[in-house]
Amino acid sequence: MLSRLDRMPLVRAPLLALVLFAGLMPAAHALPAFARQTGQECAACHVGAYGPQLTPYGVAFKIGGYTDSNGQAGHVPLSAMLLGGFTHTGADQQDPPTAHTHRNDNFTVDEVSAFLAGKLTEQLGAFIQATYDGVEQRTALDHADVRFAHAMQLAGKDTVLGISVNNNPGVQDPFNTMPVWGFPYTGPAVGFGGGDAATLINGGLEHRVLGASAYAFWNNSLYGELGTYRALSPSVQSITGQGRGDDMGRLGGDTAYWRLAWMQDARKQAFQAGVFGLRTSIQPDRLSSGPRDHYDDLGVDASYQFLGTRKHVATVATSYIRERQTSDALFASGDAASRKVSLNEFRLNASYYYDQTWGLSAGRFLTVGKRDPLRYADGFANGSPNTSGYVLQADWTPWGKEDSWGAPWANLRLGVQYTMFDRFNGAKHNYDGNGRDASDNNTLFLFAWTSF
């Protein structure tokens, strides 16, 4: 499976190709509709005054079902967002990444999104995004998360019980450690954000499933969630803009998503640690008698935020995901040499923001897995999925504070991001057999990201 930021059409396994297609749109969210509803500035909920990295206040808002407000009537739960940029890679790509782009040095409008976001009733809220992908020149349903949340007392402590209906395992998670909302929070649509192998929970089911989960948040500390997913039918995928041609198949009835986390909000600082998992099987041919590919993802994560007076904000976050695959379908079709493989993903990132405006971030990513010359064939060296590298980012967010121009109607982030690889698809040098080195995929991304 591919990084959601990657567009290199290098893989042969059907599900990998699916993920490539599904992951064309980088995740990107910062919504003035929430600011208008609550009366808060963007900086109250987001580190660096721009989404999606949540402060403890933002975590509580999301868990509360996007319904918290300042009590005033008449809020319209609509927002819009625009993301565009310039992308340069270390060496020209072998082919233009899409039909409308060049082999290098591309100016792109990556996303134009509309959101239904915020309180619908006292206990019902939504975050639904529809996105026009300017690179692919198509429109599709993006992230969707509709929530019902009920506040109560349990054992004398504040408790929120809720239900989330969503289209992407992890999109409902309130912490920024799982892949859906993890660093980097945006990336180049026509460059390289990672290697071509990724775990299933890292975008593998994105927007092609529908699931429901029940969750509880007790005493502003203990978070637990359990849910399940079903694959959308090809016709529904066509309607939502994903396209029926890249249908991944049918999910097993035993699909389970779960999450357990502890958060400590001391207001000047906050800490979170947890575990999560996704277990499912995929039947590519959708026939009841057909073979299945089984995935069992298990993750651990932790994060720390120093918030202080919000003048100096520093964060650290990490996650480790271990995926075990038993690929009966891939093996039967000749797309895997081994039925059983494992894949491991590690991420560590840190950020510092001054005055909720000037930000510096750095991240390390590492993907390591068992070799398989058929599963990781074209574009991989030695049948290895291993990729590792660093992401550096500097950004400027002039608005989004209480006294900012345009608050709470507009926000803006300008940034420069550089992704560099010390290994890509199994090798440092000549990973594709055509002389391309990992460093040739180093990607410079200059971006402008605004929302209304």
Added chain:
Amino acid sequence: MDNPMNSAAQLLLMLTFSVGLGGHSLPAKAAGDVARGADVFAQECAECHSPREGKNKKGPSSFGVVGRKAASLPDFVYSDAMKQSGIVWNAQKLDAYITSPRAVVPGGKMKYDGLDNAQERTDLIAYLSSLR
């Protein structure tokens, strides 16, 4: 004959003491540090309250809160519990409320567990007293 300077000092002391008993903000101002209180406000309060006049966020503006009757800002939606509390926000009431909001206004909607540190509360109230 008494020294007139001593009499003036005693009068000032009595005035200060009586004003303090009356629940005004002078004791907090005398003991609290406004600059440190501004930091406490930024850490503990600013997500929901603005120090600016007329700027309501999820919570009402903190501008001029000392001496203000509870639930008296016309353009903010208060809880019924706060409306019925009958509180006038002097230093003592603010100290008690910031220590444990739900103990002072049961059924209020402020989602805050309270500030345990007494010096920080004093500094914070000194800062709130300066917002006028």
